Amino acid sequence: MTDARFRVGLIGARGHVGAELVRLIYGHPSLELAFVSSRQLEGRPLSDLLPEATGASLAIESLGPIDAASREVDAVFLALPNGHAAPYVAAIDAASPRTRIVDLSADHRFSPEWSYGLPERTRAALRSAERIANPGCYATAAELALDPLVPLLARPPSIFGVSGYSGAGTTPSPKNDAEALRDNLMPYALTGHVHEREIAHHLGAAVRFMPHVAPFFRGITLTIDCELTLALDAPELSARYEARYAKEPLVKVTRVAPLVRDAAHKHTVQLGGFTTDGTRAVVVATIDNLLKGAATQALENANLALGLPELAGIPISNSAD
Ligand SMILES: NC(=O)c1ccc[n+]([C@@H]2O[C@H](COP(=O)([O-])OP(=O)(O)OC[C@H]3O[C@@H](n4cnc5c(N)ncnc54)[C@H](OP(=O)(O)O)[C@@H]3O)[C@@H](O)[C@H]2O)c1
Known part of the structure; x- marks a missing residue:
């Protein structure tokens, strides 16, 4: 070079x-x-x-x-x-x-x-x-997924997270043990995970984060359930994300829910799957935890x-x- x-x-x-x-x-x-x-x-x-x-x-x-x-x-x-x-x-x-x-x-x-x-x-x-x-891997995806909704949150959103086992590093533990994870999904740190505190600290809004480890190697998917102070329909919800991230090359906004397999080896966060029911709004985020x-x-x-x-x-x- x-x-x-x-x-x-x-x-x-x-x-x-x-x-x-x-x-x-x-x-x-x-x-x-x-x-x-x-x-x-x-x-x-x-x-x-x-x-x-x-x-x-x-x-x-x-x-x-x-x-x-x-x-x-x-x-x-x-x-x-x-x-x-x-x-x-x-x-x-x-x-x-x-x-x-x-x-x-x-x-x-x-x-x-x-x-x-x-x-x-x-x-x-x-x-x-x-x-x-x-930032942490889960925290990056969660903060970008919640950023457009923070002013509208009526109560702490619930974040259901699933990570590939590379998130647990190379030091042997049940969370990166292929045999323990085979055909399995492993919940851990269901309250008080360091990323729960990190997300809340940097967004300035309380969140409830429930992480899990899965048998795939890389990638994270988060399904985030929010109660808002006003009702949005799905097009209004996705328009809010499209406007917020129009100029951000590493944030991809899609109408369909992104899949964790498609996030692997990509440099972007994917946000999509915008679904609403009155004041309830659900958003899906995927990210390659290592990128x-x-x-x-x-x-x-x-x-x-x-x-x-x-x-x-x-x-x-x-x-x-
Ligand atoms: N994995 C993820 O998805 C991810 C995502 C975001 C952030 N992070 C953070 O990034 C950091 C690295 O994560 P990782 O998954 O790559 O961890 P890892 O696979 O466990 O690797 C840790 C590295 O640190 C070295 N190391 C361990 N103990 C050390 C010590 N006492 N002094 C000097 N070197 C030491 C290890 O190499 P040697 O033992 O050969 O020295 C190894 O290179 C962690 O803080 C993690 O929280 C990880």
Whole structure:
């Protein structure tokens, strides 16, 4: 990549999200991978994560906070499990405070000092931001699905969510155990899930979120049941979404209910299935949890923070979106 203008590092490259980030950054016209860190893959060539990087000279390293912070880069992506960002942030704050950080974990999503990176809602604050909390996957889809209705909510909407098991990361657990999930649907954290609090915090409206894990690998579908303060018919409901998202390339509004299988490998959130009954309104949202739910959005946020076009390195033309 000869035209690279910004050097970036990635901590947590072995994970599902990290692997997507490696692929997107490697193909980005204005970013260069300066380091890629995973403890388990230390010393392995980059092509272990990205087969098309066969000729790349970069090897995967295992970098602790001090080592990572000593590297001269413009931005660092943290794709670590929740609860592990703090030592990296502290080391970067001390050694190179102007280095942008995009944290994909939940660790800074409630911190007022950090910018919440949901461009469709917080774009202005992300330009030139230095500390960005990337939203959760369920939260991204739910916040975009509820945004047009927030002023009309009569009571907290119910969000029935189903995620593919990549949402549970690579650390073995029942939620990513193929045998436990076979022919199955696994409810969990039916009140108080961190994304329930995240959605409510950032929308400024209480919600009821009930997540489940399914046997498919990637993708999320949310069915959201809202009681409104006025009656809308289905065309009025969908028109409200079409108007809100007409200029948002990563939000697709469809009349029919989107299907989770069609969301996989796409960079967009799909909103549709608009159904009403008097003041009751139901909306369906789908998202690829690893892309717009994580890596794609992290790249949008880094692009904005670095002054690049928001969608640089994100191929959204025709079927690739
Ligand atoms: N999966 C999703 O759908 C999704 C969506 C949105 C946001 N997120 C968030 O993104 C983050 C990454 O998710 P993931 O699903 O990719 O997780 P994951 O598959 O479990 O990967 C975690 C990564 O962190 C590294 N790691 C684990 N413990 C570490 C430690 N103590 N110090 C340094 N590195 C450590 C692991 O590699 P080594 O063990 O080799 O170092 C691995 O690369 C999480 O915070 C998650 O909440 C995930």
